[in-house]
Amino acid sequence: MDWRDVVDELDAGVERIARTLEGLADDALRGASALPGWSRGHVATHIARNADSLWNLLKGARTGTEIPQYPSLERRNADVAAGAGRGRDELVADVRATQARFSEQARSLPGSAWNAPVRAMTGWPHPAWYTVFRRWNEVEAHHVDLAAGYGPADWPEPYVRWSAAATLADMAALPKDALGEVAGLRITATDSGETAELGWTPGGPEASGSARALLGWLSGRSDGAGVHLRPDGPLPVPPPWPHEPSGFPEESGF
Template structure:
């Protein structure tokens, strides 16, 4: 999928988040999200600060001066704590304004810097255009994390198609030590046919399900409903997601 088309998908996802937040009371926003230790206000604040952080990467590509995604992990966490207690209207305004700023930056990125290297907070590099796809992950996954009625079943089909295929490809490129309990598995999306062999050999375990079911499970946004394992047994815990992209 062309990254320029993804900007519209991201914008639509942010509008859906604003709609969800608009249905929550301030007490709801203080309530626990699906992420341990984070309230819904923390999640909403993170969605906004993530837009700012990815804007930084695009600005670095535009100017040729490296700008870190976040000043530091401590600074990121402090900003989340500072913003989490705001009212619903304040959170919505922040989410929408920062999203619009990011989208404008992406839409006006000069063609000659699309492939300029930038660096994720965790240290791995990627071309500037991939920042838009990273934002797509953040918007859709963290909408689920609000624990306010939006789940993997609500993800738009274009996101599921891209993110499930990308997740399987990225996992297949991970070193065995990063696969955890999934080392040795084969994972297959029954509808798309996408497959990840994670050191699999004949007779080793396999997991399969629709692309949507697999994405929900592998992203940690579902309990694995709709995913089957052969031989029968409990689903293993997937490694932390999202993963470093498997080359460009």
């Protein structure tokens, strides 16, 4: 997908998050999310602070001055903790305002800046345009993490098509020691035909399912419902997601 279309998808996705939050009472926002140790308020605050952090990368691309995504992991965690206890209206306003700020930065970024190199918090580089795709994973996955009725079945089809394909490609490029329990597996999306062979050899184990089912499992947002393993047995635990991207078009210079 073109990054411009993704920005529109982000705005719609964050508005869905805002409506989910508006349907929760303050005490529900203090309740447990799907992420260990985090309340729903933590997740909502992280969604907002992530928008700010990725805004930093676009600002760096615009100015030609490297700006870190976050000052540090410790600062990121402290900011999330500091905002987690706010009331519903303040959380909703923060989520909406930070997305609007991110979108404005993205839409107004000069074309010459979109291939500028920026760097993820963990250190790997990517062109500035990939920032909007990173944000897409954050928005859709963390909406599920709110544990408030939104799940992989609700993900928009354009998101599923992009993220499932990217996840399979990126996993196939991971070193063997990063694959964990899925090493030796072949994974196939039955609807798109896309496949990742993770050290697989003929006769080895295979997992298959729709792109949506695979993405839910591989992202850790489902228990693997709709994914079938041959030979029969429990599904392996996938490695932490999302993964470093496996590559970019040649014109990106990466």
